Amino acid sequence: MQENYDFAAVEAAAQRLWNESKAFEVTEDTSKPKYFCMSMLPYPSGALHMGHVRNYTIGDTISRYRRMCGFNVLQPMAWDAFGLPAENAAIKNNTAPAKWTYANIDHMREQLKSLGYAIDWSREFATCRPEYYVHEQRMFVRLFKQGMAYRKKAVVNWDPVDQTVLANEQVIDGRGWRTGALVEKREIPQWFFKITAYADELLSELDNLPGWPDPVKTMQRNWIGRSEGLEIQFMLDGNDPITVFTTRPDTLMGVTFLSIAAEHPLALKAASTNPQIQNFIDDCRHGGTAEADVETQEKKGIDTGFVAIHPISGETIPVWIANFVLMGYGTGAVMGVPAHDQRDWEFATKYDLLIKMVIVSDAVRDAITELAREARGNPDPMTAALGEGRALDVVEAPGALAIVGEFEQAIITKGAYVEYGALVNSGEYDGLDYRGAFDAIAKRLDMEGTGSRRVNYRLRDWGLSRQRYWGCPIPMIHCATCDVVPVPEDQLPVILPENVRFMGVQSPIKADPEWRQTTCPQCGGPAERETDTFDTFMESSWYYARYTSPGAATMVDERANYWLPVDQYIGGIEHAILHLLYFRFFHKLLRDAGMVKSNEPATNLLCQGMVVAETFFRENADGSRNWINPADVEIERDERARVTGAKLKSDGRPVEIGATEKMSKSKNNGVDPQSMVGKYGADTVRLFSLFASPPDQSLEWNEAGVEGMSRFLRRLWRDLHAHVSQPDHPEVDSKSLDAKQKTLRRQTHETIAKVSDDYGRRYAFNTAIASCMELLNALSKFDDMSDQGRAVRHEAFESMVLLLTPITPHISQALWTALGHNDPVHAHAWPTADEDALRKDSVKLAVQVNGKLRGTIEVPVDAARETVEAAALTNADIKNHVGAAPIKKIVYVPGKIVSIVI
RNA sequence: GCCGGUGUGGCGGAAUUGGUAGACGCGCUGGACUCAAAAUCCAGUUCUGGCAACAGAGUGUGGGUUCGAUUCCCUCCACCGGCACCA
Numbered sequence: 001m002q003e004n005y006d007f008a009a010v011e012a013a014a015q016r017l018w019n020e021s022k023a024f025e026v027t028e029d030t031s032k033p034k035y036f037c038m039s040m041l042p043y044p045s046g047a048l049h050m051g052h053v054r055n056y057t058i059g060d061t062i063s064r065y066r067r068m069c070g071f072n073v074l075q076p077m078a079w080d081a082f083g084l085p086a087e088n089a090a091i092k093n094n095t096a097p098a099k100w101t102y103a104n105i106d107h108m109r110e111q112l113k114s115l116g117y118a119i120d121w122s123r124e125f126a127t128c129r130p131e132y133y134v135h136e137q138r139m140f141v142r143l144f145k146q147g148m149a150y151r152k153k154a155v156v157n158w159d160p161v162d163q164t165v166l167a168n169e170q171v172i173d174g175r176g177w178r179t180g181a182l183v184e185k186r187e188i189p190q191w192f193f194k195i196t197a198y199a200d201e202l203l204s205e206l207d208n209l210p211g212w213p214d215p216v217k218t219m220q221r222n223w224i225g226r227s228e229g230l231e232i233q234f235m236l237d238g239n240d241p242i243t244v245f246t247t248r249p250d251t252l253m254g255v256t257f258l259s260i261a262a263e264h265p266l267a268l269k270a271a272s273t274n275p276q277i278q279n280f281i282d283d284c285r286h287g288g289t290a291e292a293d294v295e296t297q298e299k300k301g302i303d304t305g306f307v308a309i310h311p312i313s314g315e316t317i318p319v320w321i322a323n324f325v326l327m328g329y330g331t332g333a334v335m336g337v338p339a340h341d342q343r344d345w346e347f348a349t350k351y352d353l354l355i356k357m358v359i360v361s362d363a364v365r366d367a368i369t370e371l372a373r374e375a376r377g378n379p380d381p382m383t384a385a386l387g388e389g390r391a392l393d394v395v396e397a398p399g400a401l402a403i404v405g406e407f408e409q410a411i412i413t414k415g416a417y418v419e420y421g422a423l424v425n426s427g428e429y430d431g432l433d434y435r436g437a438f439d440a441i442a443k444r445l446d447m448e449g450t451g452s453r454r455v456n457y458r459l460r461d462w463g464l465s466r467q468r469y470w471g472c473p474i475p476m477i478h479c480a481t482c483d484v485v486p487v488p489e490d491q492l493p494v495i496l497p498e499n500v501r502f503m504g505v506q507s508p509i510k511a512d513p514e515w516r517q518t519t520c521p522q523c524g525g526p527a528e529r530e531t532d533t534f535d536t537f538m539e540s541s542w543y544y545a546r547y548t549s550p551g552a553a554t555m556v557d558e559r560a561n562y563w564l565p566v567d568q569y570i571g572g573i574e575h576a577i578l579h580l581l582y583f584r585f586f587h588k589l590l591r592d593a594g595m596v597k598s599n600e601p602a603t604n605l606l607c608q609g610m611v612v613a614e615t616f617f618r619e620n621a622d623g624s625r626n627w628i629n630p631a632d633v634e635i636e637r638d639e640r641a642r643v644t645g646a647k648l649k650s651d652g653r654p655v656e657i658g659a660t661e662k663m664s665k666s667k668n669n670g671v672d673p674q675s676m677v678g679k680y681g682a683d684t685v686r687l688f689s690l691f692a693s694p695p696d697q698s699l700e701w702n703e704a705g706v707e708g709m710s711r712f713l714r715r716l717w718r719d720l721h722a723h724v725s726q727p728d729h730p731e732v733d734s735k736s737l738d739a740k741q742k743t744l745r746r747q748t749h750e751t752i753a754k755v756s757d758d759y760g761r762r763y764a765f766n767t768a769i770a771s772c773m774e775l776l777n778a779l780s781k782f783d784d785m786s787d788q789g790r791a792v793r794h795e796a797f798e799s800m801v802l803l804l805t806p807i808t809p810h811i812s813q814a815l816w817t818a819l820g821h822n823d824p825v826h827a828h829a830w831p832t833a834d835e836d837a838l839r840k841d842s843v844k845l846a847v848q849v850n851g852k853l854r855g856t857i858e859v860p861v862d863a864a865r866e867t868v869e870a871a872a873l874t875n876a877d878i879k880n881h882v883g884a885a886p887i888k889k890i891v892y893v894p895g896k897i898v899s900i901v902i
Numbered sequence: 903g904c905c906g907g908u909g910u911g912g913c914g915g916a917a918u919u920g921g922u923a924g925a926c927g928c929g930c931u932g933g934a935c936u937c938a939a940a941a942u943c944c945a946g947u948u949c950u951g952g953c954a955a956c957a958g959a960g961u962g963u964g965g966g967u968u969c970g971a972u973u974c975c976c977u978c979c980a981c982c983g984g985c986a987c988c989a
């Protein structure tokens with residue numbers, strides 16, 4: 001027997017056992033239900049961080065639990081190997097992105113292995129390999145031929161000094177991160193996937209995903225943003241009409257201006273004769289392209305001098321250029337209704353444009369309808385002709401004009417009224433509600449040919465082009481005579497050269513004329529390769545499918561339909577929209593290409609929160625901060641455990657305590673998982689990362705907490721070995737147990753039931769661990785050394801080891817052996833709770849008087865209502881509070897509470 | 903700006919369907935063991951008043967529904983994630 005828990009030896013032995021038996025390599029086995037458990041693949045940034053550890057520990061716990069429940073579990077791993085950081089590292093360290101990436105993968109693979117994850121490593125791959133990306137190149141070519149991939153111009157961030165395109169991340173306060181130059185917007189031709197063709201299905205299928213978190217589904221719904229409205233044409237004298245889209249045609253009569261994007265053809269025309277307008281347009285080019293930048297910048301505009309004709313009233317309305325209207329969204333023009341749109345209101349107020357109220361609230365409508373009703377019988381019958389589709393603005397009932405006028409004043413002085421209501425000042429549409437006005441106006445514009453109903457999506461097509469080197473080459477060829485031609489399938493893959501040198505920030509394949517040069521597959525003439533690469537979301541959109549079909553000559557083969565859809569997907573909430581939408585989209589592309597049969601790629605999704613840690617710093621003379629790693633700091637507390645300060649261990653002098661934030665290099669609050677595994681062992685690290693918070697919330701890393709987990713495992717080791725050193729015991733004889741033995745046995749089976757539910761349904765690993773700790777605490781207090789006492793203790797230890805196996809598989813293996821078993825614990829069947837052992841004779845009830853807890857009573861489980869009420873009323877504590885007061889009501893909820901109202 | 907989330911002791915968190923708020927862990931206090939320390943074990947630990955019994959308050963703010971609200975509804979505040987070229 002081993003006296004002390006030597007985690008290094010225990011973990012090495014368990015990992016050796018799994019490796020030698022190839023315990024987690026799986027094939028399609030139709031004799032068992034399959035379970036595909038997948039975590040989001042890591043970007044090989046250099047070293048594992050705590051976010052990875054958390055993600056993969058959750059995935060591993062679910063995988064191992066399902067395996068013990070009898071499922072054929074696939075848990076794979078791969079590397080999202082293309083990306084911007086590799087290029088940055090290449091430029092900084094004068095190395096090749098490929099070399100840097102492969103070295104990182106090798107290092108991180110070893111780190112993952114040291115954590116003991118039950119991964120089928122035989123299926124591992126890196127997305128930067130041609131044998132992987134050839135399949136997406138082929139898919140792209142096919143989609144291009146089907147019209148699902150196409151080319152159009154799109155706006156990018158341009159650094160005028162580096163002469164390069166910048167990612168949004170590289171734009172800081174409107175300037176390039178390297179050069180500090182003001183960033184400009186520039187339009188260049190780029191490749192797109194027509195994801196909008198699937199907008200309706202991506203939206204409606206969300207209803208068939210009960211296993212996805214509601215917030216994620218809501219975010220996706222809002223992102224797709226389906227809206228029904230009208231496309232309306234405004235005629236211009238001597239110019240093409242301007243088309244706008246609106247979801248509020250009921251406010252059409254309140255349009256007092258049109259605003260168009262700076263890149264709109266009409267804006268360019270206005271600029272050609274007016275240098276002021278040209279200046280304004282030039283000014284609009286500054287700043288980043290990110291939606292947050294655009295939405296928060298100061299709203300500015302300029303009058304083009306053009307006037308448009310209102311399609312119903314025939315009035316002329318001015319056309320303005322506005323910096324918040326984007327050419328890339330919708331039609332590049334919007335109608336301005338300042339009375340009923342807050343952004344238009346601000347614009348109109350700033351530039352002194354007319355604010356015309358055409359909607360009043362239902363409360364206003366009801367008030368004047370009431371006035372009109374009172375006025376019925378008045379000598380002037382017109383005052384009664386009100387509401388229900390009649391004109392509101394002609395009301396002459398006393399007070400009506402004042403009410404409407406007051407409402408209008410509030411709009412003009414305080415802000416737009418954006419809710420639905422009743423129409424006024426809208427001629428024949430007066431009195432209609434939103435729906436009625438929508439239909440009436442749609443009908444009229446449709447008849448006159450100036451507008452039509454239209455469904456619009458906020459979702460835009462997926463821009464695939466990146467002007468970067470370290471990505472999958474887009475397999476297209478530019479020919480002077482044939483325009484763009486796809487690379488023939490038999491010439492795929494177009495291989496990205498890996499052995500390159502960076503000269504400045506320029507992509508090596510853009511800089512290399514030899515790589516570019518090729519012949520046109522169509523006319524045979526000289527041609528150039530596309531030098532842009534795919535968005536790295538491309539690789540991460542179909543990797544899940546590739547796991548099912550290692551070695552297949554096509555993207556996937558028939559094995560995909562055994563494993564797919566993914567039963568459980570686990571990853572960060574930051575991927576709630578983009579990655580998860582592209583992932584779903586790609587699955588539909590695969591389905592429509594006949595490669596898979598299901599409609600959705602994953603049935604269950606778990607989004608884990610961030611890993612955060614405290615920050616510490618010292619302020620420099622210039623006010624900047626020197627961030628200090630938490631590992632180098634000691635916290636000081638007073639006698640009531642409140643934090644009073646912190647000091648640096650090395651010099652003993654105080655440091656400032658900052659916020660608790662996401663682990664990052666910039667705040668130096670990262671904790672290296674490897675050092676934690678070295679110090680405490682993988683099982684302790686796994687245990688803490690699940691115990692400290694529920695998986696969907698942020699996790700605060702705290703080393704004292706890690707020590708607590710280590711203490712628990714050491715105690716379990718010690719107590720269990722003390723138990724097995726006792727003489728052999730007979731089987732549990734449930735009929736001969738005394739009260740204490742029965743209680744322990746009940747707690748054992750309650751723990752089995754609770755932990756099973758926490759793993760399988762709730763994903764509440766933190767409370768599963770807490771209940772195992774409670775069981776160990778109960779075992780410590782249980783000092784019965786009789787035969788049956790030892791028997792129920794043995795059952796408790798065996799159960800606890802099995803329950804902890806998914807989380808702490810290494811120590812569980814060692815303890816399982818210590819308990820006398822020869823089979824590997826990871827393959828042992830999951831325990832089930834014994835209904836008999838769970839049965840209780842009596843139950844404790846809380847008793848409230850007027851909503852306040854005043855006592856507890858213990859009653860038989862099957863006690864009648866009268867018995868329980870009598871027991872409550874005769875309880876001494878309750879008598880004190882009830883006294884002689886008459887009882888109004890007694891609420892009894894069996895098993896829970898008795899509530900007495902006096 | 904828009905979309906989504908979170909807020910409970912000194913700290914991380916628990917309370918699963920509206921039913922005993924604070925499980926479990928950390929920290930802290932006292933004690934045992936020790937020459938001493940570490941480790942370990944035992945007891946206590948929401949706040950206020952009280953020796954105690956006990957009483958009152960309490961889940962970001964303000965309101966509402968209910969016999970009963972951390973949980974449901976409304977208001978406001980603070981913080982976090984995403985916003986289409988970070989992954």
